[in-house]
Amino acid sequence: MRDKKNFFAGPSVLPLEVLEALQSDLLDYKGSGVSMIEASHRGEPFEGMYNETLSLLRELMNIPADYDIFFLGGGATLQFTMIPMNFLPPNGVADYIKSGTWANKATEDASKLGKVNLYYDGSDNKFTSLPEASSVKPSKNSSYLYLCSNETIGGIEWQDWPETGNVPLIADMSSDLLSRPVPVEKFSMIYGGVQKNLGPAGATLIIMKKEMLERQNKNLTAYMDYSLHAKNDGLYNTPPVFSIWAVKLVLEWIKKNGGAVGMEKRASLKSSIIYDTIDNSGGFITSPVDKAYRSKMNIVFRLQSEELEKKFLSEAKQHGMLGLKGHRSVGGLRASVYNSLPVEDVMALSDFMKEFQRANG
Numbered sequence: 468m469r470d471k472k473n474f475f476a477g478p479s480v481l482p483l484e485v486l487e488a489l490q491s492d493l494l495d496y497k498g499s500g501v502s503m504i505e506a507s508h509r510g511e512p513f514e515g516m517y518n519e520t521l522s523l524l525r526e527l528m529n530i531p532a533d534y535d536i537f538f539l540g541g542g543a544t545l546q547f548t549m550i551p552m553n554f555l556p557p558n559g560v561a562d563y564i565k566s567g568t569w570a571n572k573a574t575e576d577a578s579k580l581g582k583v584n585l586y587y588d589g590s591d592n593k594f595t596s597l598p599e600a601s602s603v604k605p606s607k608n609s610s611y612l613y614l615c616s617n618e619t620i621g622g623i624e625w626q627d628w629p630e631t632g633n634v635p636l637i638a639d640m641s642s643d644l645l646s647r648p649v650p651v652e653k654f655s656m657i658y659g660g661v662q663k664n665l666g667p668a669g670a671t672l673i674i675m676k677k678e679m680l681e682r683q684n685k686n687l688t689a690y691m692d693y694s695l696h697a698k699n700d701g702l703y704n705t706p707p708v709f710s711i712w713a714v715k716l717v718l719e720w721i722k723k724n725g726g727a728v729g730m731e732k733r734a735s736l737k738s739s740i741i742y743d744t745i746d747n748s749g750g751f752i753t754s755p756v757d758k759a760y761r762s763k764m765n766i767v768f769r770l771q772s773e774e775l776e777k778k779f780l781s782e783a784k785q786h787g788m789l790g791l792k793g794h795r796s797v798g799g800l801r802a803s804v805y806n807s808l809p810v811e812d813v814m815a816l817s818d819f820m821k822e823f824q825r826a827n828g
């Protein structure tokens with residue numbers, strides 16, 4: 468059965484006990500006589516489960532009371548549009564930090580809807596580095612500063628956060644949600660697709676400072692309007708019920724395993740096992756990424772030739788290690804080591820990398 472090691476970048480690995488709980492409660496949710504996914508979202512058993520999910524998030528992410536939490540559909544990608552629609556006024560300008568595939572897509576969508584200032588453009592370093600957080604000072608009249616906390620494809624991650632003063636800070640945290648403690652109060656909005664660290668695809672988590680909603684553009688259509696979702700506690704329309712249920716189970720698993728601090732320890736341990744293997748390979752395996760911003764979630768690496776990388780992938784597969792191919796846009800290799808991935812799987816990958824070098828180096 469589940470004898471494979473899952474290094475996929477997203478959707479990605481979930482804790483086995485979460486999958487088992489979903490399976491065992493699928494037909495009859497805790498004696499309610501109905502399945503969670505065939506019950507109305509305006510009553511039990513959904514309401515109890517939903518409220519627990521929100522309070523677990525508040526607890527584990529330390530989200531202050533003046534922030535709304537809700538889930539939307541449309542993936543993180545819909546937020547690339549909703550953010551400028553809501554917060555970039557017709558005569559305004561927003562600062563964007565172009566740091567890789569995902570921030571670039573957000574930048575592109577925002578540019579179609581309003582004026583964007585490219586505060587930082589990583590194309591000079593092929594998106595292998597980030598600006599130093601303490602040096603980031605958005606322009607005074609900026610409507611917001613936008614960044615992506617972890618570039619899933621490029622494998623770079625912010626280690627610290629800019630102080631943006633009166634300029635709202637907005638972050639896409641799709642691929643490092645709850646992998647470490649985050650000072651939520653520094654952000655006006657945090658969002659992320661849950662399918663990397665928190666659950667299956669289908670739900671996008673939105674954490675919105677109430678004050679931010681006062682800056683909204685007017686005349687938005689219903690679904691595009693954050694205030695409407697906030698006012699209705701995320702239940703303006705049918706929320707992604709199945710994903711939310713799975714997220715709740717993952718949050719319980721995270722809590723049991725030490726919360727955000729526990730996840731950070733796991734992430735540091737797992738990523739250092741692989742980075743050490745790279746650094747100790749004498750150049751046989753290389754990392755294209757600035758050491759100061761190495762991601763603890765997505766580890767990109769290269770071998771000397773594409774032939775060798777192909778061989779690596781096919782032999783890894785024979786060893787039950789899946790999802791190690793780099794994104795098609797950049798090539799190379801990538802190991803995603805999200806929250807739920809067991810430490811043993813990472814150790815097995817490290818052993819395999821060393822063995823591969825012995826045989827081919």
Ligand SMILES: *Cc1c(COP(=O)(O)O)cnc(C)c1O
Binds near residue numbers: 545
């Ligand atoms: C996966 C990912 C996205 C896109 O998410 P969808 O839910 O597929 O739209 C956006 N940003 C980051 C950082 C991601 O990792």
